[in-house]
Amino acid sequence: MATNRLFNSLNNVFITLVSLACTLPMLLVLMVSFTDERAIQRNGYQLWPEQFSFDAYNLLLLGSTPLYQSYMISIIITVVGTAIAVLITGLAGYTLSSSHLRYRNHLAVFFFITMVFNTGIVPWYLISTGLGLRNTIWALIIPTLLFNPFNLFLVRNYMRQIPQSLTEAARIDGAGDAFIAFRIFFPLSLPVLATITLFYGISYWNNWFNAIMLVDRESLYPLQYLLFKLNSEISMIQSMQSTMDLGINAVLPSESVKMATAILTIGPIVLFYPFLQKYFIKGLLIGSVKE
Template sequence: MTAPRLKLSNVLIYAFLTLFALFCFLPMLLVFMISITTEDSIRHNGYSLFPNEFSLAAYRILFHDASIVLRSYGISLFITVAGTLCAVMITAMASYTLFNRAVRYRNHMALFFFFTMLFNGGIVPWYMICRELGLNDNIFAMLIPSLLFSAFNLFLTRNYMLSLPYALVESAKIDGANDAIIAFRVIFPLCKPVLATIALFYGLAYWNDWWNAIMLVSDQKLYPVQYFLFKLQSDIQMMTLIQGASNGGILPTESVKMSTAILTIGPIVLMYPYLQRYFVKGLVVGSIKG
């Protein structure tokens, strides 16, 4: 039995994908190499994949008190996981309500949600409502204000549901299923691709969020990792300006920037391949049951 011969088209496709993956990987490698480069080398030679002098000074500064970094990581992970799960659930149930033809005035409700995409109350009313609800200096201050689902994700999910045959709902009702069973056992399993997509959107928003912390949290023990690193980087820049004006001291500002990027990019990089499995699985389920 002879081995299958590679076609020229397949070779070209593999070569293109390899080059594309390499171009995507090189910026991440550059960021890592800069994070372990001395500040003097960066200032004299610029950014380079092959630095002349290596240094872990940036990581020593970040992990000067490792317990603070780990605590901030834990807070960010909890907020991201809990917030994403709750936000996806709320968005999915609201989308099913707008999808269900038995719901009266569902188009009017859709217009109400669409209105929020065009207008909002502003920062001052938002801050006053959060304060009145007791969302300050606690973990819920970084979870609940962003928990209300995005109208864009709502319509994205609703439109995906509209592409499904409504006969599935009617058949389930004939068999005696209620709306909860129809939603969780019939519709939502077929919507895994779009639910995985909005989960990625929500996860990125929660992980990168520092606005709620800077507005509603003053307790340093509740700082998420994004705000903690942002505050640390600002302090280092200020110290650099003071030392530079006094005695010419140099702190590793550039390498600290890159090291913070390395610390914060890890969970997001791991999220993509994990959700990719649900993209493929949801498409397969939809093709079988649809």
């Protein structure tokens, strides 16, 4: 009994230290985003700033950049794209896990090949433009919409563990594949579906490549691309100031803007994760079939 208490105490201390080690970098990023640029140049990154400043957030939130519109664009493409991608991946995983499907192993090999070989950017761009996606919001959704084969195999392998007796009992009662997929397999596969939802959501939220390749309209810029563009412009102005005598003494908050950008972009993901965390559990199938 005393050994167990000692182990639990040491385990709690270890987890606390690991949690602090994970929290400190995030806290440092937050504090630097509120630090005056001149103080950063003098002292570097500090957990407690020498001089507080809201210049970075004023530039991002109150400047001429359409940040709020880009936020809405990112939210729309993340929600819509993730929902459709999870649906497609779930249905494909159910199909490949069905024992009555002929050539399911051949289809699995076909999807596996796409994980190993990549066709490149040129075919991707030609197909995207050929579908008329350029300068539309679908250009930010459809090119990333086709399910990731890795996520597909995660779902398929999880669904293959579901007892076949559930499927057989449902078919005896006259249920079709749609009923079995949405009323039996999907509810029992919530942990893996929540996992790929997080994967797809992060992928859509952080995606800026589609905007570079397929979008020229500023009204359709997602958040990541807009902030990337803003940081590039600040870096360009700083480079011009250092190489040319422009008579400008203002100090642009380049470092604090980078940190503020990180805070603004990771916020929704940090808030989104707790809603999925409850599904990361084991033993969901216990008792689903009575022997």
